[in-house]
Amino acid sequence: MIDIATKTPLDPQRDAALIRQLELDAVTARKKIVEMGYRNRIRLHYGALMSMVEIILTLYRCWLNVRPADPRWNARDRFVLSKGHGAPALYVALWMREFFEEKHFDGFRRLHSILHGHPDRHKTPGVDCCSGSLGQGFPVACGMALGAQMDVAAWRVYALMSDGECNEGSIWEAAQIASNLKLDKLKVLLDRNRKSSYGWMKGRNDVEPLGAKWRAFNWEVFECDGHDFVSITRALSDAEAVTGKPAIVLCHTTKGKGIPYIENYPTKPNILLTDDKYAECLAHLDAVEQELRNG
Amino acid sequence: MDKPKDITTAYSDALVEIGRAFPNVVVLDADIPDSCLTEPFYQAFPGRAFDLGVAEQSLPTFAAGLALVGKIPFYNTFAVFAVHRGLDMLRQSVAYNRANVKIVGHAAGQSLGYAGPSHHTLEDISVLRALPTITILSPSDASEARQMVWWMAEYDGPVYLRLSRAVVPAIHSPDYRFQVGKTELLRDGNDISVFVTGDLVMLALALHDKLAAEGIGVQVVNVPTLKPLPPEEIVRHGRKTRAALTLEDHNVFGGLGSAIAEIFAEHLQKPVKRIGIPDTFTESDDCEVLRAAYGLGLEERVSTLRKLSKCQFTMR
Numbered sequence: 001m002i003d004i005a006t007k008t009p010l011d012p013q014r015d016a017a018l019i020r021q022l023e024l025d026a027v028t029a030r031k032k033i034v035e036m037g038y039r040n041r042i043r044l045h046y047g048a049l050m051s052m053v054e055i056i057l058t059l060y061r062c063w064l065n066v067r068p069a070d071p072r073w074n075a076r077d078r079f080v081l082s083k084g085h086g087a088p089a090l091y092v093a094l095w096m097r098e099f100f101e102e103k104h105f106d107g108f109r110r111l112h113s114i115l116h117g118h119p120d121r122h123k124t125p126g127v128d129c130c131s132g133s134l135g136q137g138f139p140v141a142c143g144m145a146l147g148a149q150m151d152v153a154a155w156r157v158y159a160l161m162s163d164g165e166c167n168e169g170s171i172w173e174a175a176q177i178a179s180n181l182k183l184d185k186l187k188v189l190l191d192r193n194r195k196s197s198y199g200w201m202k203g204r205n206d207v208e209p210l211g212a213k214w215r216a217f218n219w220e221v222f223e224c225d226g227h228d229f230v231s232i233t234r235a236l237s238d239a240e241a242v243t244g245k246p247a248i249v250l251c252h253t254t255k256g257k258g259i260p261y262i263e264n265y266p267t268k269p270n271i272l273l274t275d276d277k278y279a280e281c282l283a284h285l286d287a288v289e290q291e292l293r294n295g
Numbered sequence: 296m297d298k299p300k301d302i303t304t305a306y307s308d309a310l311v312e313i314g315r316a317f318p319n320v321v322v323l324d325a326d327i328p329d330s331c332l333t334e335p336f337y338q339a340f341p342g343r344a345f346d347l348g349v350a351e352q353s354l355p356t357f358a359a360g361l362a363l364v365g366k367i368p369f370y371n372t373f374a375v376f377a378v379h380r381g382l383d384m385l386r387q388s389v390a391y392n393r394a395n396v397k398i399v400g401h402a403a404g405q406s407l408g409y410a411g412p413s414h415h416t417l418e419d420i421s422v423l424r425a426l427p428t429i430t431i432l433s434p435s436d437a438s439e440a441r442q443m444v445w446w447m448a449e450y451d452g453p454v455y456l457r458l459s460r461a462v463v464p465a466i467h468s469p470d471y472r473f474q475v476g477k478t479e480l481l482r483d484g485n486d487i488s489v490f491v492t493g494d495l496v497m498l499a500l501a502l503h504d505k506l507a508a509e510g511i512g513v514q515v516v517n518v519p520t521l522k523p524l525p526p527e528e529i530v531r532h533g534r535k536t537r538a539a540l541t542l543e544d545h546n547v548f549g550g551l552g553s554a555i556a557e558i559f560a561e562h563l564q565k566p567v568k569r570i571g572i573p574d575t576f577t578e579s580d581d582c583e584v585l586r587a588a589y590g591l592g593l594e595e596r597v598s599t600l601r602k603l604s605k606c607q608f609t610m611r
Contacts, residue, residue, distance in 0.1 A: 078363075120391075122393070128363065129360075129363060129388075129392060130387065130391045133383055133384075133387040136356055136383070136384055136387055136388050139353055139356035139357060139360070139384075140356045140359045140363070140388050140392075142353075142356070142357055143358060143360020143363075143364075144360040144363055145360070146345065146360065147365065150342065169352075170352055170356070170384070173350045173352060173353050174350075174357070176350075177347050177348065177350060177353055177357070180348070
């Protein structure tokens with residue numbers, strides 16, 4: 001386990017071993033996510049979960065300054081999962097960062113569990129904010145960043161939102177206030193997979209051009225490949241350097257990434273995995289893992 | 296009685312007081328710090344007060360974020376927007392997070408009479424009573440408002456403060472101490488209990504005096520905390536009289552009257568007459584004119600109480 005938040009961009013040569021480990025972690029995370037849904041016989045938003053795997057792992061393995069043994073440590077970086085339906089992916093990242101033990105996945109979404117359907121700060125160590133109603137985590141993160149600004153804090157506030165979430169008017173209201181208040185301790189990542197729950201957004205509930213929109217709201221905008229650890233860390237590093245205004249990283253992603261059955265699912269992929277399909281997903285992920293190990 | 300002081304000015308003064316005592320107190324507004332009388336706080340504590348602009352649904356979320364990192368945000372706008380505009384934000388980001396946010400609803404009830412139903416707040420108590428973790432306070436005069444603001448700053452949890460615009464005489468003696476969840480017996484009487492909240496306490500006191508002249512004993516109970524409302528706080532008063540009447544500048548559904556009726560039904564089985572605004576959008580006019588027209592007039596209520604004192608109400 002790598003447990004140091006370096007907040008520096010990964011270098012493909014120098015950090016080759018770490019990058020390969022992160023890629024293996026991404027496979028483990030995807031396995032864990034399908035297992036959570038399959039074993040508990042629960043429909044999960046697999047598409048939205050797969051698209052954020054590399055982003056959330058980057059945050060918890062390379063970026064966030066947090067203390068798993070002291071989850072409420074005052075000087076920690078704050079993270080808000082604004083796309084709250086991505087909770088299972090967040091739980092996997094928190095488990096990998098050793099916020100809790102693996103056994104807790106057995107009770108996922110069950111009574112008395114520490115892992116609920118959507119993030120709950122009262123239940124899950126490492127969760128800073130309850131979320132699940134889209135369009136709210138981001139403005140709450142703005143409020144946190146205002147607090148950080150008032151205190152001239154060394155810590156930062158990070159939020160992960162989705163492009164579908166940009167349909168919510170509350171996002172743009174908060175975006176405007178955040179730039180008016182010059183909230184430069186706020187670093188936002190946007191999982192831009194171009195689909196909302198009901199499918200492709202283009203021609204239906206389109207939010208593009210997102211880059212131009214965020215720039216028009218006076219944000220500093222960066223873009224990256226949201227499935228490439230090097231690309232994500234480079235963009236985050238650029239975002240860290242911004243002062244005087246908030247920064248957002250548009251992470252180009254693919255809904256359902258990493259599992260062909262989910263990636264190619266014709267309608268919204270919040271499905272109940274059958275025995276066959278679960279086996280098919282695992283077989284694919286095993287093959288990817290083998291390929292990575294063979295180098 | 297002291298010189299009348301309006302409740303909002305009392306709030307404004309107290310806000311500056313707690314600003315001095317609690318360095319973490321932060322003020323948020325949505326383009327009407329002038330109406331909410333928060334400007335003195337901006338002057339006293341620059342850098343601790345933020346006007347977010349015409350953005351009421353961002354008040355609960357930004358306040359929740361501030362609270363989650365250790366601030367004590369008081370957010371201000373007209374009650375109708377403070378509660379309803381961002382109700383989902385209040386539910387998810389404030390109440391569910393149990394964020395230490397202070398929601399200050401200004402000009403509640405029909406305080407903004409002339410502005411019309413779009414600016415009246417007649418559903419806030421009802422809606423917020425159903426939200427876990429939120430405490431609901433409704434001051435009846437300046438002294439009570441001031442004490443509530445202090446309590447809010449000390450208490451860790453979300454609180455809604457329902458402020459009327461009314462200018463009311465001081466009804467409390469200087470030794471009155473507001474305690475959350477406690478009721479206050481303002482006048483004794485053995486026939487009927489009047490449970491009342493907010494500046495309508497003045498109406499209840501007038502009813503007491505009028506009926507005393509007729510030999511009818513009206514007990515007046517101030518209910519400054521609408522939630523939590525421990526049943527025993529109501530039952531101990533309700534036991535003494537034959538029936539109860541409730542008074543509120545709020546829809547008759549879900550507010551003080553409902554809360555009292557629930558407790559009476561479970562613990563006392565005595566008649567309760569709820570007086571508030573019928574389930575309707577009212578009109579534009581002076582607040583007192585509207586109140587009288589929609590059921591909160593003195594003469595009309597005197598007659599209700601006369602009937603109640605003889606228990607002529609049929610329980611259905």
